[in-house]
Amino acid sequence: MLLMSNIEIGNLAYLVLLTAAVGFWFFVSNRNSLGKTLQQAVIWGLIILGMIAVVGLWDDIRSTVRPTQAVFSDAGRIEIPRGQDGHYRLTLEVNNTPVTFIVDTGASDIVLSKQDARRVGFNPDDLPYYGRAMTANGEVRTAPVRLESVSLDGIQDRNIAARINGGELQQSLLGMSYLQRYEQITIAGNRMILIR
Template sequence: MQGMSSYDLGRLAYLVLLTAVIGFWFFVSNRRSLGKSLQHAVLWGLIILGMIAAVGLWDDIRQTVRPTQAVFADAGRIEIPRGPDGHYRLTLDVNDTPLTFIVDTGATDIVLSKQDARKVGFDPDALPFYGRAMTANGEVRTAPVTLDQVSLDGLTDRNIPARINGGELSQSLLGMSYLQRFEQITITGNQMILTR
């Protein structure tokens, strides 16, 4: 139970008590047909376990079923659906490693989280964080780097300047230094459309 708050413990105790009361009522009211009652109890138990598993895995399920970006490389057009949280996300191959970015027109550069920086071959612990950036959470230090290759299906750019965020950044940002390579950025309905 380590890490559970008193609120969580209270909810757990309530659920255990509620389950015990319902189980007791079920047993008492169905004494004569106990075999059939046990079958129903097992069935309801499995349904409840399935619901608990669905709630616990909701983020993974949502990631799997949510719409993904559509790339029309012939036309040089990328359609990015807006996520349930209101953000637009785009997956690019950075140094041959797929990374998902939040498209951020308010960010000047491509900004990598430390985790993503490691995935594409940088060691944040060995980099000098002498740059500064202002964020909604205040000033953070950044380390300038150059990405050898950034690809989106048939669209490839080389030697792209980027920064590694020295703070706690949960997801990398795709800023204007990359977005300005597109002729047009359009938001229509629930889609962002990038056109080259």
């Protein structure tokens, strides 16, 4: 059941009263040409509903038109566009499961969040967190694991060392233990280019 706070109820009541007042004024001032007035009111109503729909669906629209990673595996070249937040994201198949990573040249290892670790076949609650890592938020415990396979559009690596973050990591990190497998890492314009 959806509950509204007193402030939300007050805001809703204000908007309803404001809409009723504007509608009443509009109706009274245009009573001589009521048919045309109703037609214009319907058009404006549809425009407003369209704007509300765009605002409500903005995240879905943005993710649809946002540039995605371009992979050119025949030449061993991968181009990753920079996201709106300034990060480079790359989706890899880890143990045959797609995982989206933030490409982090400041991270030493591949670091999986607990959520991604579960998705690729690990139970984070049963792992020994004896490793330590320093982050911007302080020290976190990590559990070392081995990934059976890590692949990207035909480029596949097996038996890869990784760590599972014992803290609250929002998105998995693709660190230097994987990136060093590429001969060249370049940032040009709004793209990161990896060449194998």
